Amino acid sequence: MSIGHTLLALLESGPRHGYDLKRAFDARFGHDRPLHYGQVYATMSRLLKNGLVEVDGVEQGDGPERKRYAITDAGVTDVAHWLAQPEKPEPYLQSVLYTKVVVALLTGRDADGLLDAQRAEHLRLMRELTRRKTGGDLADQLICDHALFHLEADLRWLEMTAARLDQLATAVRS
Amino acid sequence: MTPAPSGSLLAATGLRKAYGPTTALDGADFSVHPGEIVAVMGPSGSGKSTLLHCLAGIIRPDAGSVRYGARKLSELSDAERSALRRGEFGFVFQFGQLVPELTCVENVALPLRLGGVRRKEAEQQAMRWLERLEVAGVRGKRPGEVSGGQGQRVAVARALVTTPRVIFADEPTGALDSLNGERVMELLTEAARDTRAAVVLVTHEARVAAYSDREVVVRDGRARDMAGARL
Numbered sequence: 451m452s453i454g455h456t457l458l459a460l461l462e463s464g465p466r467h468g469y470d471l472k473r474a475f476d477a478r479f480g481h482d483r484p485l486h487y488g489q490v491y492a493t494m495s496r497l498l499k500n501g502l503v504e505v506d507g508v509e510q511g512d513g514p515e516r517k518r519y520a521i522t523d524a525g526v527t528d529v530a531h532w533l534a535q536p537e538k539p540e541p542y543l544q545s546v547l548y549t550k551v552v553v554a555l556l557t558g559r560d561a562d563g564l565l566d567a568q569r570a571e572h573l574r575l576m577r578e579l580t581r582r583k584t585g586g587d588l589a590d591q592l593i594c595d596h597a598l599f600h601l602e603a604d605l606r607w608l609e610m611t612a613a614r615l616d617q618l619a620t621a622v623r624s
Numbered sequence: 625m626t627p628a629p630s631g632s633l634l635a636a637t638g639l640r641k642a643y644g645p646t647t648a649l650d651g652a653d654f655s656v657h658p659g660e661i662v663a664v665m666g667p668s669g670s671g672k673s674t675l676l677h678c679l680a681g682i683i684r685p686d687a688g689s690v691r692y693g694a695r696k697l698s699e700l701s702d703a704e705r706s707a708l709r710r711g712e713f714g715f716v717f718q719f720g721q722l723v724p725e726l727t728c729v730e731n732v733a734l735p736l737r738l739g740g741v742r743r744k745e746a747e748q749q750a751m752r753w754l755e756r757l758e759v760a761g762v763r764g765k766r767p768g769e770v771s772g773g774q775g776q777r778v779a780v781a782r783a784l785v786t787t788p789r790v791i792f793a794d795e796p797t798g799a800l801d802s803l804n805g806e807r808v809m810e811l812l813t814e815a816a817r818d819t820r821a822a823v824v825l826v827t828h829e830a831r832v833a834a835y836s837d838r839e840v841v842v843r844d845g846r847a848r849d850m851a852g853a854r855l
Contacts, residue, residue: 566848570850572830576830576833576834577835577837580831580835598831602830605830
């Protein structure tokens, strides 16, 4: 995820302090991984240096001074460009699972058992996500669905591979 | 053959079933506890539906036994097995299999009517389930006049109306789109948990199986409990 672009986009509705930005980010996108303050301030320094945000005001308090950031026109253009650019689809060609299956076959280990154990682990996680989704709001549901569809794709691959294991064994041992 | 786990509500041991030269089940064991949702998965033709039909007493296995509580299904008469299926088991299939001539509320009330409940009382109970399944609005419509998703919810309501102790669901979302399928699964599993019904859920979709507590995989006519799948 591009934290810089996301924080920039959050500034489009109006200037905010770094702490408000972190809270807004965590509420919408930080489900499993909230931002560290350090990340926010480092990112804002970079955006400031690149002219994508500017300091809108500074408040003096008991603690350190608090800067309020505002997005610049260049920042708005940068967000628009980021959104318009399609993400590169993952090629998924470097699969650890495929490597493990081949290694198991090459070394005479139980590839069937490996696939079963992996399948059980995938389903365990799918159950956990399904429970979270069932009790969650729409954001939770969409985030969990994204993960569930990817896990399901893995599972379908595990099933296909289990069905073709004899064929693969012959191929890797020849 | 392994002995059935203690405390199980429904358990099968060493089930064998062949259709002519084709072996569908080859020594399958299975068990489900009260309130437990078990997904039965496996490739097409692996014997999943045959296992479900044997467990529900719809077909007789060639060998092996199915025990429901303290009773062996093979020792029950046809009439006793029918009574069991009507009163203690509920069924949901891929296609609702509703009676086309009856309205939706009459369809849901049907298992109660067959059990001798008076029409008014049966339809009141049916309405409660239609409401719970979020399809109260189709009460007076016939199955041909409702959408696939609504029809399947009506079928789920019909399966639940007798408060069965075991619900057999064979690809219950197979004919539905993802959103409708998920809602049907949420409503079905929520109702099953509330009533402590056991669910035997045959599916080839992992996202549907993820609503279960555990899964068994049927391969080559044998059922394997994936909770024990470890290297």
